[in-house]
Amino acid sequence: MKRYLVLSLMLVISFHSITTYARPLSHSQKISCPSECAKQSQFKIDIQYKDLDNTIKNKDGVVMLVVEGNSPVVTIENNKKATCDINDFYEGKEKAFEKMEKQYVKMAKKDYSARTKESKKYWAGYSLSRIYTTGRVDNKVISFIQNNNEYTGGAHPNATRFAQNFNPCTGMRLTLKDITKDECKAREVIHAYILKAVQKAAYKDYLSEDYEAHIKDILTEDTWYFSDQGLVIISNEYIITPHAVGILEFTIPYNELTFIKPCYLP
Template structure:
C-alpha cells in the first residue's frame, strides 16, 4: 500500500508590478510498504517532471507572457494573465500498484486554455510501470479489440448526442490511439484520447471504460 503526500510548486510572476503568469504544479510523493527503493525511483521521476514543468514556466511561458503584456500595453489592448496548472488524480492504490493521471492546463490569454493528459501505473514491488498489455494477457491483438470497442462506444454516444465526435472518428480513433494513454480504476481500465484527437473541444478529454472482466479476450 502506498501513502501519498501532495507536493506543490507555485508562484505568481510579475512584470513591472503586474502579474503576467501564475503557475501551480502538484506532484505526488510516495511512501510504501512494498519496496522503498521503488518509492525512491518513482519519487525521483515525479520530482524531475515537476522541476521540468517549473523551468518551462519560468524560462519559456514567462517570457511569452511578458511579450504579450508589453504588446497589449503598447496597443492599449486588455491583457489576460497566463496560467499553468498541473494536477494529478490517483485512480487506483491497492497492494503494491498505484495508477494516476495528470492533467496539465495552459491558458495563454485566449478564449480558453488547453489541457494535456498523461498517466502512469506503477508496480511498487519492482519500480516499473505496468503496460496496457499487462491487462490483456490472453490477446496478442488486444489493440484491435480496444479500437473496435471504442468505436462501438462512440457510436452509442453519437446516437444519444450527435456531433460530440468528429464525423471521421473511426480513422481518428485508430490513428491517434496511444498504448500509453490509460489508467487503472478499481473496476477496470480507462483508455483516453487528448483534446481534439477524435472530438471537438467541447467534448473534453474522451474516456472509454473497459471492465476487468472484458480485459482478457481469448483468441
C-alpha cells in the same frame, strides 16, 4: 501534445494523504508480475500530494503567469528502491518543466510589453496547470492521472490528460505489453470497445467526419490507467471530437478485461 509540470518557486507545501496496503518485494527474486508481492507480509503504500501553486509577476507587479499544480510523493513501506524510482520519475518531470515554465514567462512578458496601453487594461496573464489525482492503488498497481491546462491568450484554454501506472513491487512504469496477455489483440479489443461506445454517445453528432480512422490514435502508453471500476482509456481533444466536447474517458469494466493478465486485476 504538451505536458506541463509546475515550477517550485516560493514553494508552499500542504500534504493530502492516501494510504493503502500492499506486499513487500523480495529483492532476491526478479518479479515481473506484482502478484508475487501478495505472498509476503503486508505493508503500506502512502501517497501524498504537495501543492506547487505559484504566481509570477513582472517588475511592475503585473501578473505574468499563474501556476496551479501538485506533485505526488509515494512511500512504499519496506521497499526503498520502488519508492525512490517512482519519486525520481516525478522529480524529473518537475525539473524538465522548470525550463518550459521560464519560456512561458518570457512569452508572457513579450506579449504584454508589445500591447498598447489600452489593450494592457484587458491583460489577464498566462496560466499553466498540472494537477495529479490518484487512480487505483493496491499491491498490484499504482495509477496516477495527470490533468494539464494552459492559457496563453485566445478564445479558450487548452487541456490535456495523461496517466502513469507503476508496479508497486519494482517501481517500474507499466506498459501495455506488461499488463496484457497479447498487446496487439488487446489493442484491437479496446479500439472496438471505443468505436461502439462513441457511436452510442450523446456527443455522436460531434464526431469528426473521419473519426473511425483515428480511433487507433486514442490509446497510447500515456493515455490509460486503472481505476476502481476498470481500465480507463483517455481520448484527448481534437483526436475524434472538437474542443467543445472536451476530454473523453472510456472505462472497460474489470469483468470484461479478459485480455489483461490476471495478476493486474483487483
